[in-house]
Amino acid sequence: MSLREVFDNNPDRRYIMFGGKGGLGKTTFSAATAYWLAKQGHKVLVFSVDPQASLSDIFKRDIFGKGPVEIMPNLYAQEIDADRRIREYQEEIRQKIRDMYGLDEMPEEIENYIQAAAAEPAMEESAIFDEVVDIVVGGEYDYYIYDLVPLGHALYYLSMASVYDEWIDKITKLRQEMDEYQQVAAVMQRSKESEEDQILRELQDIKYRINTSSSILTDKQKTAFFFVIIPEEMIILDTQKAASLFAKFDVPLLGYLVNRVIPPELASQNIPDYLVHRLEMQKDYLTKIDKVFGGQVMARIPEFERDITGLPMIERMAEAMFGGDA
Amino acid sequence: MTEEEKKAKFMDGVKSVLYGMAGHDMARYALKTRGSMEHLFILITMGDLLGIPILPPYYSLRLLPYVVPQISTWKRRMLREKDLTDALA
Numbered sequence: 089m090s091l092r093e094v095f096d097n098n099p100d101r102r103y104i105m106f107g108g109k110g111g112l113g114k115t116t117f118s119a120a121t122a123y124w125l126a127k128q129g130h131k132v133l134v135f136s137v138d139p140q141a142s143l144s145d146i147f148k149r150d151i152f153g154k155g156p157v158e159i160m161p162n163l164y165a166q167e168i169d170a171d172r173r174i175r176e177y178q179e180e181i182r183q184k185i186r187d188m189y190g191l192d193e194m195p196e197e198i199e200n201y202i203q204a205a206a207a208e209p210a211m212e213e214s215a216i217f218d219e220v221v222d223i224v225v226g227g228e229y230d231y232y233i234y235d236l237v238p239l240g241h242a243l244y245y246l247s248m249a250s251v252y253d254e255w256i257d258k259i260t261k262l263r264q265e266m267d268e269y270q271q272v273a274a275v276m277q278r279s280k281e282s283e284e285d286q287i288l289r290e291l292q293d294i295k296y297r298i299n300t301s302s303s304i305l306t307d308k309q310k311t312a313f314f315f316v317i318i319p320e321e322m323i324i325l326d327t328q329k330a331a332s333l334f335a336k337f338d339v340p341l342l343g344y345l346v347n348r349v350i351p352p353e354l355a356s357q358n359i360p361d362y363l364v365h366r367l368e369m370q371k372d373y374l375t376k377i378d379k380v381f382g383g384q385v386m387a388r389i390p391e392f393e394r395d396i397t398g399l400p401m402i403e404r405m406a407e408a409m410f411g412g413d414a
Numbered sequence: 415m416t417e418e419e420k421k422a423k424f425m426d427g428v429k430s431v432l433y434g435m436a437g438h439d440m441a442r443y444a445l446k447t448r449g450s451m452e453h454l455f456i457l458i459t460m461g462d463l464l465g466i467p468i469l470p471p472y473y474s475l476r477l478l479p480y481v482v483p484q485i486s487t488w489k490r491r492m493l494r495e496k497d498l499t500d501a502l503a
Binding site: 177178181184185188189195197198201202204205206208210211214215218248251252255256258259262263265266269270272273276277278286287290291294 | 429433437438440441444445447448451452454455458459460462463470471472473474475476477478479480481482483485486
């Protein structure tokens with residue numbers, strides 16, 4: 089099945105993700121897919137969950153931390169500024185504490201905690217994770233294209249969802265039990281209904297947000313996940329390993345896209361030995377890829393003569409991926 | 415005072431006595447249990463405050479405003495030394 093058919097036959101798959109090792113072309117494919125879908129008349133948002141995002145580079149526009157930026161009609165791109173989100177979030181917490189207790193200044197202990205928490209290594213990922221929820225819950229776009237982080241991080245991202253989910257489950261249960269005791273006491277003392285537990289409400293909201301995000305990642309009807317690979321031994325091995333790990337998290341893996349394939353027609357031209365060897369090497373690995381990944385290989389994308397940056401190059405890439413006459 | 419009001423007042427008194435005899439201890443126990451759970455809850459969510467790192471700080475920050483008043487008593491309770499009289503309390 090070609091990549092184009094995959095999209096044409098499954099219009100419900102609104103969440104498109106490209107994963108793979110760093111530097112293989114995840115951002116390029118994300119941008120080109122977004123471009124193609126936008127040209128088809130769909131409203132598309134391509135966004136990066138990588139703290140070191142490169143959508144700005146590929147579209148040649150500084151979009152970092154600016155929210156969804158219109159690149160061309162129907163095509164929007166967004167890079168999340170995690171640091172700013174964390175700062176705003178901290179300030180939100182401080183404001184809430186000040187409002188709730190009528191304080192002018194934060195108690196030192198609390199302030200220290202807020203600052204220490206923000207320095208945790210998981211904070212950046214969590215902040216991005218949380219913002220993604222806002223993005224997808226908004227539902228303003230026909231397609232959401234996730235320009236994912238490199239493999240290791242993506243796994244962390246996935247496992248974070250399930251760890252969070254369990255954590256929240258446990259403490260929500262504890263909180264509910266506490267609520268029961270509160271009510272028992274209230275009944276005994278014949279007082280009016282006990283106050284609604286705000287923490288419980290807050291926990292349920294957090295749970296909802298985490299579930300929304302993680303259920304998208306594993307939704308077979310709405311989500312399509314593609315691995316980006318190149319014809320090289322290490323990449324093939326690593327991707328096989330990653331694919332089995334992703335399978336454990338129920339990620340709906342649709343197929344593999346082989347990038348950077350040297351055009352075979354070059355072989356018939358007068359080319360230097362260097363290229364002849366590269367071509368031979370790739371031929372071997374392409375055979376191996378077909379053997380290992382079989383019918384799941386969706387497309388072979390040629391190596392271009394220059395970088396894919398700017399819309400004209402993205403258009404050429406989209407043609408290579410989906411065929412012409414978009 | 416009408417007959418009705420007298421009766422209501424009397425009944426109220428009876429209820430209070432009954433509550434004192436039977437209910438009060440149970441209510442106290444329920445609240446005490448809840449208090450312990452409250453501290454357990456803060457330990458799970460805000461453990462970092464005692465130097466016990468517990469996942470995940472991004473979301474525990476969201477709960478912080480609600481537990482600000484409990485934090486000082488909680489720290490005292492968690493860090494204080496225990497002795498025999500604790501068992502009697």
